[in-house]
Amino acid sequence: MMRLADADLIPVDYPPQAEAIGKYETELEKVLKDKQDEFRERNLELKEGVFTAIADPRKPSVPPPTETVPPYINFAPMKNGIEQLRKSSERYSKALTEWQAKGSPALSADVLRKLNSDLLGISRLFLNANGLPERPWFKNQIYAPGAYTGSGAKPIAAVREYMDEKKWKEAEAQVPQVSQVIETVAAGIDKAAAELEASVQQP
Numbered sequence: 001m002m003r004l005a006d007a008d009l010i011p012v013d014y015p016p017q018a019e020a021i022g023k024y025e026t027e028l029e030k031v032l033k034d035k036q037d038e039f040r041e042r043n044l045e046l047k048e049g050v051f052t053a054i055a056d057p058r059k060p061s062v063p064p065p066t067e068t069v070p071p072y073i074n075f076a077p078m079k080n081g082i083e084q085l086r087k088s089s090e091r092y093s094k095a096l097t098e099w100q101a102k103g104s105p106a107l108s109a110d111v112l113r114k115l116n117s118d119l120l121g122i123s124r125l126f127l128n129a130n131g132l133p134e135r136p137w138f139k140n141q142i143y144a145p146g147a148y149t150g151s152g153a154k155p156i157a158a159v160r161e162y163m164d165e166k167k168w169k170e171a172e173a174q175v176p177q178v179s180q181v182i183e184t185v186a187a188g189i190d191k192a193a194a195e196l197e198a199s200v201q202q203p
Contacts, residue, residue, distance in 0.1 A: 008112060009104075010119045013096060014089035014189055021142060021182065022082050024155040025075060031163055032073055039067040070163075073172045081182035088186040092193035099200045111199050118192045125185045128177065132158050133170070141181040 003011055043066050045051060051063035099105070107115070127139035138144040138157070146154030147161055154160055158178055162171035 009107065010116050012119055012122075013093050014122075015086070015093050018082065018085045018089040021085065021155075024142070025078050025082055028078075028156060028159055028163065029075055031160070032070055035070050035163075035166075039069045042067060043069070068166075070166070070168045073168065073175065075175060077176050077179035078182065081179040081186065084186040085182055085189070088189040088193060092189050092196065095193050095196040095200060099196060102200065107199050111195065115192060115195050115199075118188065118195065122185060122188045122192065125188045126181060128181055133162070133174065141178050 128141050132138045144157045158174040159171050
């Protein structure tokens with residue numbers, strides 16, 4: 001906080017955040033595949049009578065119900081948005097490195113004010129005015145506490161929580177909205193990168 005308060009240019013760098021969001025998307029794909037494999041295996045075992053064959057007659061039990069195997073979910077829009085975010089993050093990081101390599105030359109008051117304003121606004125670009133499904137008071141589309149995890153975070157909750165509830169169509173319907181937010185963030189970082197690049201290139 002002291003470094004943030006004393007800095008002329010807000011000290012932010014975005015590649016780690018882009019990498020983290022990429023991991024969250026990969027985790028969504030893994031959750032889907034694991035559920036598909038699990039339900040296929042269970043349904044096959046039920047069909048072949050495995051649970052009945054291994055049941056202990058002294059301890060009556062009921063086999064688990066069959067499960068509908070989750071359908072394919074198109075994560076391509078989110079993956080594309082994350083790739084844009086990676087590129088814009090790397091672009092800003094490169095411009096920042098070049099500026100620092102030149103000894104962090106003073107930026108004009110107008111440039112500094114505009115650049116800092118843009119950097120402050122980037123975190124707000126993660127917000128969606130409609131909020132999360134059934135929880136519109138949580139606006140951030142990447143980070144939010146889970147509905148049943150107390151204060152524990154549930155990344156990309158709009159998609160993940162529908163998946164946890166086995167509402168696959170609803171989960172897929174959220175993908176384009178989250179993707180649009182990520183693309184908007186990428187555009188915001190690109191804008192800041194362009195401003196810093198222009199300042200660095202000045203003699």
